[in-house]
Amino acid sequence: VKNDINSRVEILAVGSELLSPNFQDTNSLHLTARLNELGYSVRFKTVVGDELADLSYRLKQACRQSALVLVIGGLGPTTDDITREAVAAVLKKRLVFQPDLLERIEQRFRRRNMPMPESNRKQAFLVDGAAALPNRNGTASGQWISFGKKNIVLLPGPPHELKTMFEECVRPRLERRRPGYLARRVLKTVGLTESQVETLISDLYPKTGNPAVTVLASPGQIEIHLTAFSRRSSALAVRRLRGLEEKLARRLRAHLFSVAGETLEEVVGQLLKKKKRSLAVAESCSGGLLGHRLTNVPGSSDYFLAGVVAYSNAAKAAFLGIPPSVIERHGAVSSVVARRMAQGIRKRARGDFGLSITGIAGPTGATPRKPVGLVYISLAWAGGAEVQRNLFLGNRDMVKLQSTQKALDMIRRRLLLKSAGGKAIPG
């Protein structure tokens, strides 16, 4: 794949903010993943500011070097947005007004009972000969421009607009010209560190690099990315992966929670749905993140009943029925209070499971005996309850994230048991 010019792609991200210390072009990562699936590899990535001369210069070079140039951003209604103008200048074409595009933009504003600002009019212009790529989530139309054997594709910068447009308008066109087949598989694990995963599996890495193995660490979750390539067929690429995947799965056992891209909260949701069980959660230091993650899953109202963020001790009494005397005796961050929170929310929300988190997310609130990162997590069910004590490293965000990861894993492991009364699967 490396030397096939037709599989060579350049991504050009436009926007002066991407040249500041505060913004990162993340769209190109998403596009790269999608392009790789179709057998295309990315050769160059470039970031250019909102200046016509700079953008035109880089566009010219990109068209010379690459068969396919994806340009991200600069399609908005403001005077900063100059991608349309730059492409037209480089290709020596006119910008042509499209009444139907204007009508679509005006409709969008009408639906929200707002008048269309005059500035949005420029979004109704296409480079002469370009195909419009409809934008389901915004007013900026994409464009597909072919000249000779080369192609320039203009995509909007906001990620949700770009992603939908890629799937609906760009993927089908690229699929027809694809240089080969790439199969990818992401194995997600929970409850192991990066080096524990490495030690478990590194002797299984193929020497040929096909499939290629990459281990990626994020807080509370280690992912193993497998990629296999075949010029001939998707089935061959998939077959290359399959054998390795099975060997890895045997090594990783119950730590492996997802092989098809699902998040941990999706896996928990699927298990709850399948077993017809309901869940309610009580959070302290995670401050709503557990509820937020669970309800990010469409259809979660089928099994998610309620969540309580009981930050103050008064709230722990009012919403979970924990007597102030219990909190005084054991402390709000304790095994006893964690268990009472799980049992309390389960009872009050009339759920099958109650799941709770109480701890010290930091940077304040620590004591000599209770450091930042100390978090108790508890799960209650009809037959009993369990509590785990954890000491997480990292800042406030990291502690919140790892707490919810561990809590979701706790209920996942219990749901994997044949009977809810059995012992949890050991780590």
Place this chain on the structure above:
Amino acid sequence: VKNDINSRVEILAVGSELLSPNFQDTNSLHLTARLNELGYSVRFKTVVGDELADLSYRLKQACRQSALVLVIGGLGPTTDDITREAVAAVLKKRLVFQPDLLERIEQRFRRRNMPMPESNRKQAFLVDGAAALPNRNGTASGQWISFGKKNIVLLPGPPHELKTMFEECVRPRLERRRPGYLARRVLKTVGLTESQVETLISDLYPKTGNPAVTVLASPGQIEIHLTAFSRRSSALAVRRLRGLEEKLARRLRAHLFSVAGETLEEVVGQLLKKKKRSLAVAESCSGGLLGHRLTNVPGSSDYFLAGVVAYSNAAKAAFLGIPPSVIERHGAVSSVVARRMAQGIRKRARGDFGLSITGIAGPTGATPRKPVGLVYISLAWAGGAEVQRNLFLGNRDMVKLQSTQKALDMIRRRLLLKSAGGKAIPG
């Protein structure tokens, strides 16, 4: 600043892993922040893989366009590492063996009681005429190469090696040549669309581009980035910003919530702290995100009492005291229920304010009269309550995010009033 070639810098990051979907070049963000401090602005950022032809091609272009080219990575001992060779080829210079560099590398291995692998020998070569930049944390020496008025700087890829080398060897050289002083300011607004912001302020944009203005949109939040440059002093650059900032603030009025980088939840937290008020929240479709955002702020336990995610109607009764008959009559997504949720959580958590969100995040749950994106938001206080009906566009994540943004803005605007009983500041 825009047309001063001496302040123009290109960053070239080398490494095939940076062209995969899983890795991001974060070194360039660090370098950009340091460069901006010294008055340099970054004009282009490019990522190239480990291929000699590609790297040479991009290097040649960079040298033509920019006065200063920072090349990151490709200085290691493996055959993949080709930056030295590419630079020598582009400048038509030899690579010269440096016995003292080899001695330093061998020492590093001796200290760890390891023999130096033969492959590390290539790290003892400099481009003819280059100054070596010592690497305190690794074996890869950096290089500073001057030719005519242009400069190429080679830096190692591992972030801790690059950061130290920049501070010790690169910053002092750049300081001597600094083109000037850069000041930066970020104005964040809520409650306006991107084009509404443009319409309000675009006549204030300085024609000179100094200060430069960039408008950035994210769901429910529009940011205005100001950058000013002075050749003479930092104070002058700041003064350039100040006048524009004040004019913009007068136009944006209460829509402007932050000029020093704070998030909306931080601003709300500061106001609650200052006014010694407490808050409790009741969420339905936002599923805990409002509590999560509020508790992301360190010290939020001072004013955040509790949150309830009342997904089911039973939970709305159990935790917020809303009779099922009220929900049956008006529907869970209604103005009446939103108000009852805000009043209910306020009363039960004994807070000064109760804030609630109920709506349809999608993709399921819509009815002909209640589409996806319909969200009621309510704020209750001692003297009364207000409710707003919203219709948000976008997918589940976007509806959740915009709902919390609007809710935070609702309490922010009330907290800005002299008395809590007055009318909210109009949008």
